[in-house]
Amino acid sequence: MAIDFSNIKFEVIDITTNATPDLFINQNGVTFSKRILEDMGYPQNVQYSISPEHKVFSIRACKSNEAKAAPFSKPKAEQTSTLSTNNKNLHDTLAALIPNYNAKMRYKTTGFWDAENKVMYFDMSSSEESVFRATKE
Numbered sequence: 001m002a003i004d005f006s007n008i009k010f011e012v013i014d015i016t017t018n019a020t021p022d023l024f025i026n027q028n029g030v031t032f033s034k035r036i037l038e039d040m041g042y043p044q045n046v047q048y049s050i051s052p053e054h055k056v057f058s059i060r061a062c063k064s065n066e067a068k069a070a071p072f073s074k075p076k077a078e079q080t081s082t083l084s085t086n087n088k089n090l091h092d093t094l095a096a097l098i099p100n101y102n103a104k105m106r107y108k109t110t111g112f113w114d115a116e117n118k119v120m121y122f123d124m125s126s127s128e129e130s131v132f133r134a135t136k137e
Contacts, residue, residue: 021111023057023122024130025094027103029086036120037083039113042076045069048090055097055125057109061118097124106130 021039024031036059040046043061047068050057062069073079085091095101098109107127111120 021113021120023094023109023111024106025091025098025109025127026106029084030091030094031082031084034079034082036111037073037076037079039111040073040118040120042073042079044072044075046072048093050093050097052097055099055123057094057097057122057124059120094124098127099125102129 019035020033021036022033023036024033040059040061045062045064045066047060047062047066048057048070049060059072061072073083095103098107101107106129108130109122109124109127111122113120
């Protein structure tokens with residue numbers, strides 16, 4: 001039985017953006033997928049927050065004059081790929097939230113976008129080890 005493709009409405013896929021907002025942590029730093037930037041609207045500044053008790057990390061877009069604002073993304077037209085940082089304080093804080101963190105491994109955590117509050121949340125206890133790009137001993 002053949003399908004009549006003429007009646008199907010297709011959605012164009014953007015292959016330049018991850019399907020999910022993923023955060024990657026390895027021994028060299030932290031990488032935010034392009035999907036995180038897209039969902040958040042490419043904010044110039046953000047506030048990073050954690051809940052050590054619940055092992056949750058969050059990112060909230062903010063103005064540059066707000067408390068502990070950190071530079072984040074370039075404008076959409078200029079931010080052509082993922083965003084990476086080698087900030088040791090951020091890396092070490094996030095690594096401490098990952099259960100059984102191993103510095104030789106790469107970890108992926110998928111975020112949850114709260115559009116109403118404009119906050120991206122990451123349950124760091126759900127971080128998955130990734131052998132991709134693992135360092136050699």
